[in-house]
Amino acid sequence: MEKQILEEQKIDNQYDVVVIGAGNGGLTAAAKLAKEGAKVLLLEQHNLPGGFATSFVRGRFEFEASLHELADYGPKSDKGGIRKLFEDQFHLDAEFIRIPEAYKLILTDPKYKMNITLPFGLEKYIDAIEKEVPGSRESITKFFELAKEIRAAFRYIASTHGKPDQGVLMKEYTNFLKTAAYSAKEVEDALGIPEDARKILNAYWCYLGLPMSRINFTLFASMVLVYITKGAYIPRYRSHGYTAAFDTKIREYGGDIFYNTKTEKILVKNRQVVGIETSKGDKITTSHIICNASPTLAYNQLIFPKSEVPEFAYKEVNARIQGLTGFCVFLGLDATVEELGLREYSYFIMDDMDTEAVYESWKKLEAPRGQATVVINNAIPDCSPPGTTMMYITTLFHPDAWKEVKPQDYVEVKNKIAEKLIDHFEEATGAPVKDHIEEIEIATPETYARYTGTYKGIIYGYEPESWDSLVPRLMSMGKDQYIIGLRFAGGFGRRAHGYSSSMSDGYTVALLTLQDIKKEVNQIYE
Amino acid sequence: MSDKDFEKVDITIRSNTKDIFAFTKLVPNRIKRIKKASNESITDDPINDLAKKLHPKLQYLQIDQIIEETKSTRTYRLVPDAKRGTEQLAYFRAGQYLSLKVEINEEWITRPYSISSSPRESLEGYYEITIKKEEDEGFLTPFIWKSWKVGTKIISSGPEGFLYYEPLRDKKQILGLAGGSGITPFRSLAKSIAAGDIDAKLTLLYGCSDEDDIIFYEELKALEKAHPEKLKVVIVLSCEEITLKGCEAGFITKELIEKYADVANNSVFICGPQIMYDFIKKQLKRFNLPPKQIRREAFGEIKNISEFSGFPNDAVDKTFTIKAHIGGMVKEIPAKSTQSVLVALERARLAPPSKCRSGECGFCRTLLIDGNVYVSPISDWRREADKKFNYIHACSSYPITDLELIIPRTI
Numbered sequence: 001m002e003k004q005i006l007e008e009q010k011i012d013n014q015y016d017v018v019v020i021g022a023g024n025g026g027l028t029a030a031a032k033l034a035k036e037g038a039k040v041l042l043l044e045q046h047n048l049p050g051g052f053a054t055s056f057v058r059g060r061f062e063f064e065a066s067l068h069e070l071a072d073y074g075p076k077s078d079k080g081g082i083r084k085l086f087e088d089q090f091h092l093d094a095e096f097i098r099i100p101e102a103y104k105l106i107l108t109d110p111k112y113k114m115n116i117t118l119p120f121g122l123e124k125y126i127d128a129i130e131k132e133v134p135g136s137r138e139s140i141t142k143f144f145e146l147a148k149e150i151r152a153a154f155r156y157i158a159s160t161h162g163k164p165d166q167g168v169l170m171k172e173y174t175n176f177l178k179t180a181a182y183s184a185k186e187v188e189d190a191l192g193i194p195e196d197a198r199k200i201l202n203a204y205w206c207y208l209g210l211p212m213s214r215i216n217f218t219l220f221a222s223m224v225l226v227y228i229t230k231g232a233y234i235p236r237y238r239s240h241g242y243t244a245a246f247d248t249k250i251r252e253y254g255g256d257i258f259y260n261t262k263t264e265k266i267l268v269k270n271r272q273v274v275g276i277e278t279s280k281g282d283k284i285t286t287s288h289i290i291c292n293a294s295p296t297l298a299y300n301q302l303i304f305p306k307s308e309v310p311e312f313a314y315k316e317v318n319a320r321i322q323g324l325t326g327f328c329v330f331l332g333l334d335a336t337v338e339e340l341g342l343r344e345y346s347y348f349i350m351d352d353m354d355t356e357a358v359y360e361s362w363k364k365l366e367a368p369r370g371q372a373t374v375v376i377n378n379a380i381p382d383c384s385p386p387g388t389t390m391m392y393i394t395t396l397f398h399p400d401a402w403k404e405v406k407p408q409d410y411v412e413v414k415n416k417i418a419e420k421l422i423d424h425f426e427e428a429t430g431a432p433v434k435d436h437i438e439e440i441e442i443a444t445p446e447t448y449a450r451y452t453g454t455y456k457g458i459i460y461g462y463e464p465e466s467w468d469s470l471v472p473r474l475m476s477m478g479k480d481q482y483i484i485g486l487r488f489a490g491g492f493g494r495r496a497h498g499y500s501s502s503m504s505d506g507y508t509v510a511l512l513t514l515q516d517i518k519k520e521v522n523q524i525y526e
Numbered sequence: 527m528s529d530k531d532f533e534k535v536d537i538t539i540r541s542n543t544k545d546i547f548a549f550t551k552l553v554p555n556r557i558k559r560i561k562k563a564s565n566e567s568i569t570d571d572p573i574n575d576l577a578k579k580l581h582p583k584l585q586y587l588q589i590d591q592i593i594e595e596t597k598s599t600r601t602y603r604l605v606p607d608a609k610r611g612t613e614q615l616a617y618f619r620a621g622q623y624l625s626l627k628v629e630i631n632e633e634w635i636t637r638p639y640s641i642s643s644s645p646r647e648s649l650e651g652y653y654e655i656t657i658k659k660e661e662d663e664g665f666l667t668p669f670i671w672k673s674w675k676v677g678t679k680i681i682s683s684g685p686e687g688f689l690y691y692e693p694l695r696d697k698k699q700i701l702g703l704a705g706g707s708g709i710t711p712f713r714s715l716a717k718s719i720a721a722g723d724i725d726a727k728l729t730l731l732y733g734c735s736d737e738d739d740i741i742f743y744e745e746l747k748a749l750e751k752a753h754p755e756k757l758k759v760v761i762v763l764s765c766e767e768i769t770l771k772g773c774e775a776g777f778i779t780k781e782l783i784e785k786y787a788d789v790a791n792n793s794v795f796i797c798g799p800q801i802m803y804d805f806i807k808k809q810l811k812r813f814n815l816p817p818k819q820i821r822r823e824a825f826g827e828i829k830n831i832s833e834f835s836g837f838p839n840d841a842v843d844k845t846f847t848i849k850a851h852i853g854g855m856v857k858e859i860p861a862k863s864t865q866s867v868l869v870a871l872e873r874a875r876l877a878p879p880s881k882c883r884s885g886e887c888g889f890c891r892t893l894l895i896d897g898n899v900y901v902s903p904i905s906d907w908r909r910e911a912d913k914k915f916n917y918i919h920a921c922s923s924y925p926i927t928d929l930e931l932i933i934p935r936t937i
Contacts, residue, residue: 009853
């Protein structure tokens with residue numbers, strides 16, 4: 001009986017902390033906890049670390065599963081938060097490579113035709129926009145000065161664990177306060193940024209995935225600033241390159257990792273975490289859990305018994321707006337970038353920059369009006385065999401667009417959308433992609449659900465509209481823990497989604513959990 | 527960046543007071559919004575439901591019918607076993623396989639079998655797998671022959687594998703090269719093309735060692751007759767005496783391939799034993815096809831690993847010890863150098879995870895803490911970072927010293 005075998009292989013230990021899910025947030029949290037000597041168990045339902053941050057092999061190609069460009073890494077001379085974390089905190093054995101230019105923006109609607117490549121570096125970036133849209137320099141410069149103030153304010157708030165001194169904020173970070181409750185559109189209106197300049201400046205919007213009229217300004221401006229000033233990086237061996245390095249590091253620090261082990265129940269007694277149960281029949285005692293799965297999943301599916309879920313937790317999950325899911329066409333081509341005529345790493349291709357309209361197109365099961373495409377060889381020339389190119393076209397969807405798809409129609413539906421995206425790319429760039437497809441894989445919302453179990457295949461966290469953006473999330477710290485011992489880390493966490501945000505969040509949550517453990521120890525000795 | 531690296535910009539959105547007020551209301555408003563929201567639990571998730579239908583972790587099946595195809599080949603028709611939780615079979619793409627989990631003498635092993643029925647038939651409620659009893663196969667097929675009856679319960683993976691027609695990549699004209707029981711995925715493909723579910727054409731060169739060994743002969747010929755514009759089936763017999771009409775004698779050579787196909791305009795799909803693949807590879811070399819036009823099914827574990835250059839001579843015929851960590855268990859087990867690590871783990875009754883058994887799918891990914899393995903270069907599909915951090919695919923790795931491994935528990 002297989003049951004007997006599983007019985008013999010059960011883990012029945014006690015751990016200081018159990019981390020549920022080895023995504024970006026879970027890996028970072030587990031690494032920090034293990035480094036600080038906590039007895040940590042990291043559980044992952046899939047057989048690989050990383051969650052979305054992984055890779056897969058088809059034929060001669062190893063594809064990146066999801067990362068376009070890592071923010072907040074930065075050059076050695078001006079390390080970003082993530083680089084500090086990787087190099088100084090964890091000494092992670094992972095190599096990162098800087099991507100050559102910020103992005104190429106192509107608008108294909110004849111009315112708005114635009115085709116411009118933007119460099120990294122604030123001055124050069126602003127120069128490039130000014131050249132394309134004369135007269136925009138002043139307002140764009142203001143945008144970035146504001147962004148710098150906002151980043152400084154975030155650093156200050158984070159340093160106070162969400163309890164900033166209102167006086168300091170009022171005095172030092174006035175503009176942060178004044179813009180914190182507004183959308184990017186509202187602030188850009190106030191700054192008087194010309195319409196055409198905004199098209200260029202707003203190109204990164206798709207990495208947050210909500211239209212300019214709804215996305216919180218502080219979050220958006222901060223993201224753009226970090227990309228443009230610090231540049232963007234990708235891991236040498238795709239995301240698996242650094243998530244596998246995390247795995248090695250966690251074990252080196254003494255942490256335990258078990259794959260193919262799904263957490264089925266978070267056991268709660270009197271509003272306090274007492275343990276977990278897994279798909280392999282493990283029963284583990286712990287009073288601290290860091291959950292890399294979303295609150296949506298945890299409160300609705302994991303907490304046991306259900307009566308331990310506070311009403312306010314359900315309300316919180318229901319009040320927040322679920323983010324988007326993705327769609328990705330991975331292409332291994334048997335031609336070089338030169339033969340294809342593709343010079344850039346990152347292409348944002350949209351009909352126009354009407355972000356409302358593009359967002360609306362994601363609600364329908366048809367080819368979306370926008371795509372973000374990366375050609376990895378233009379950052380890492382030898383990422384695929386000589387004579388080949390590896391690229392992927394990414395777009396987003398509202399998950400419900402896919403809810404009526406039947407298994408027998410699935411391939412046809414996804415192929416149709418993929419083909420239109422390839423067509424759109426070919427029209428915009430002139431690259432003969434279709435003639436050279438050696439490997440193709442198409443990831444849909446179903447794929448993200450399949451490999452990670454995320455609710456509705458969602459790849460982004462809760463939408464950071466102003467009311468639920470970083471500022472109110474950070475300032476609710478301490479008041480948002482409904483079950484003692486249960487904390488969340490990752491893309492659904494306080495810093496919103498994105499690789500660097502998820503990892504920073506995981507690190508912060510590990511620190512908070514370490515504090516909790518210390519307090520308990522102190523109580524015992526008192 | 528220092529904390530004060532910004533210039534104060536003069537900005538007002540509504541009015542100074544309103545802007546500051548809006549900030550002070552952020553947290554209270556968030557709480558207000560949450561309080562107003564529904565307190566209902568969320569129960570629906572159509573996307574994960576679709577994922578489970580397309581890619582169930584396991585499918586519980588039972589044998590509904592056994593068809594004798596040839597003297598050494600049987601087709602098993604498998605239907606869902608609702609009592610154990612499988613209501614519906616997962617839909618698949620013609621050419622995919624099932625990884626069956628079979629228990630023999632308390633050992634849990636897996637075997638990949640291409641689905642020989644069509645995807646459309648899975649909607650009607652059944653899969654078919656077709657198994658040939660090989661002379662030299664001493665372990666699983668004799669067991670299957672003896673013990674699988676109508677009603678036998680089977681555990682399977684979801685559909686797996688990549689030997690399928692992909693319209694965005696492949697030529698509309700497919701040249702199928704099949705050897706022996708490698709015909710199974712092509713039967714599925716031929717049926718799908720005949721039914722109009724796949725818009726492509728198939729020319730099938732099917733190599734058999736004997737007339738008695740041709741699987742699906744009548745069926746394939748009938749499909750060809752009904753759809754001559756889409757299907758062409760050529761049996762290639764390597765035996766001396768041939769009585770069947772319309773067959774080719776010998777092997778699937780370059781000349782034979784040229785006779786039936788304008789190779790440059792075909793996508794070539796290959797499925798057969800390792801030895802046939804080696805032969806075909808040589809024949810195809812002369813056409814100088816780009817890799818994108820050649821797709822092959824994984825052929826299972828390497829049978830002659832010690833003959834590979836690079837396999838250390840002094841390891842041949844040795845038995846090593848593996849210290850295996852699996853879940854909370856640690857066990858020392860014997861492992862022959864000429865058998866894959868996966869086989870050693872299975873023989874030791876550890877029920878390790880695996881699917882393709884050809885190095886490709888990565889489900890048997892295992893951490894090598896200590897010792898050395900030989901990895902077959904023709905079945906090394908590991909990720910770059912996995913090579914760097916000492917991960918192996920147990921099914922394509924062979925022990926050449928004592929080993930210590932961390933193995934994930936079964937899927």
